Amino acid sequence: MRHPLGTVGQVELLVLSSTLCRIADAEENLGESEVREAHLAKSLFYIRIGDKEKALEQLKLAFFYMDFDLISKSIDKAKNLFEEGGDWERKNRLKVYEGLYCMSSRNFKKAADLFLDSISTFTTYELFPYDTFIFYTVLTSIISLDRVSLKKKVVDAPEILTVIGKIQYLSEFLNSLYDCQYKSFFSAFAGLTEQIKLDRYLHPHFRYYMREVRTVVYSQFLESYKSVTIEAMAKAFGVTVDFIDMELSRFISAGKLHCKIDKVAGVLETNRPDAKNALYQATIKQGDFLLNRIQKLSRVIDL
Known part of the structure; x- marks a missing residue:
C-alpha cells in the first residue's frame, strides 16, 4: 500500500486490518451506530496517513x-x-x-x-x-x-x-x-481578535468580521441620538476624537452608517432613513411593476 507520505508501515497495516474486522463484525452482529463508528475509524486511519482520496471514499472530509x-x-x-x-x-x-x-x-x-x-x-x-x-x-x-x-x-x-x-x-x-458598555465592549473585542484570527474557519473573514462588528456597535450608539458630539462618542468608547473621526468617516463613505460629521462644530448628526417613507417608496415601485406586467398581459390577450 502506498500513500503520499511513503510506504505504510507494519503498525499501520495492523491498525487497518483491525479496523476492517471491526467493520465486518459491526455489520454482522451490531447496530447501525456501531457500523457508522467503525467506518468513521477507517476514515480517520486514512486521514492519519494522509491519503485524501481513500479518506473521501469513507467520509466527506470537505471541511478538513x-x-x-x-x-x-x-x-x-x-x-x-x-x-x-x-x-x-x-x-x-x-x-x-x-x-x-x-x-x-x-x-x-x-x-x-x-x-x-x-x-x-x-x-x-x-x-x-x-x-x-x-x-x-x-x-x-x-x-x-x-x-x-x-x-x-x-x-x-x-x-x-x-x-x-x-x-x-x-x-x-x-x-x-x-x-x-462600550469601553468594556472594545476591551473584550480586542481580547477576542486573536482567537478569531487563529480560527481556521473565521480567519479568511477576519477583516470583514471586524468591520461588521464595528458597524453594529457604532449604529447602536448613534441610534439613541439625533445629534451627539464626537468627543462624547470618543469618551463612551474610550478612544481618541481623532480615532472616532477617522473610523466614522470610512463607515459613512461606505454607506454603513447613516450620519454626517459636522467637523466645525465637532458634532455627529444622524440621518437615518424614514422606515415609513422607505415602505411607501417600495410599494410605489412594486405597484408600477405590477401595472407594467398587467399592460403587457392585456396586449397578449388582445392578440
Whole structure:
C-alpha cells in the first residue's frame, strides 16, 4: 500500500486490518451506530496517513480540506436524502454542518439561524466541541440579530449561559454590547481578535468580521441620538476624537452608517432613513411593476 507520505508501515497495516474486522463484525452482529463508528475509524486511519482520496471514499472530509465545492454538493445530497426519510438526530447534525459551511462562506445570518436552532440538540462533536460551537453561535449572532432577538435568543439562552463563561472575553463581549458598555465592549473585542484570527474557519473573514462588528456597535450608539458630539462618542468608547473621526468617516463613505460629521462644530448628526417613507417608496415601485406586467398581459390577450 502506498500513500503520499511513503510506504505504510507494519503498525499501520495492523491498525487497518483491525479496523476492517471491526467493520465486518459491526455489520454482522451490531447496530447501525456501531457500523457508522467503525467506518468513521477507517476514515480517520486514512486521514492519519494522509491519503485524501481513500479518506473521501469513507467520509466527506470537505471541511478538513476546506473544499467548499464538495461541502455544498454534500449538503445538497444530504438534504435530498432526508426528503426520502431520515431521523431527527441526523437532521439536527446536518444543520450544524450547513451552519459551519455558511459561516465559512461569509453567510453569517444563515449560519446564526442554523446554529441557534441546534443549541439544545448539538451532538456534532466530530466537528468541534460544544464550547467552540457556542463561540461560533455568539459571534455570528452579534452581527446578524437585532437587539431584541439577541437578548431573547443569545443573552438569556440557558445553554449559552452555562458555557460562555469558559471562553475568555466572550461573555463580556456579548453582554457589554447589549448593556451599551462600550469601553468594556472594545476591551473584550480586542481580547477576542486573536482567537478569531487563529480560527481556521473565521480567519479568511477576519477583516470583514471586524468591520461588521464595528458597524453594529457604532449604529447602536448613534441610534439613541439625533445629534451627539464626537468627543462624547470618543469618551463612551474610550478612544481618541481623532480615532472616532477617522473610523466614522470610512463607515459613512461606505454607506454603513447613516450620519454626517459636522467637523466645525465637532458634532455627529444622524440621518437615518424614514422606515415609513422607505415602505411607501417600495410599494410605489412594486405597484408600477405590477401595472407594467398587467399592460403587457392585456396586449397578449388582445392578440
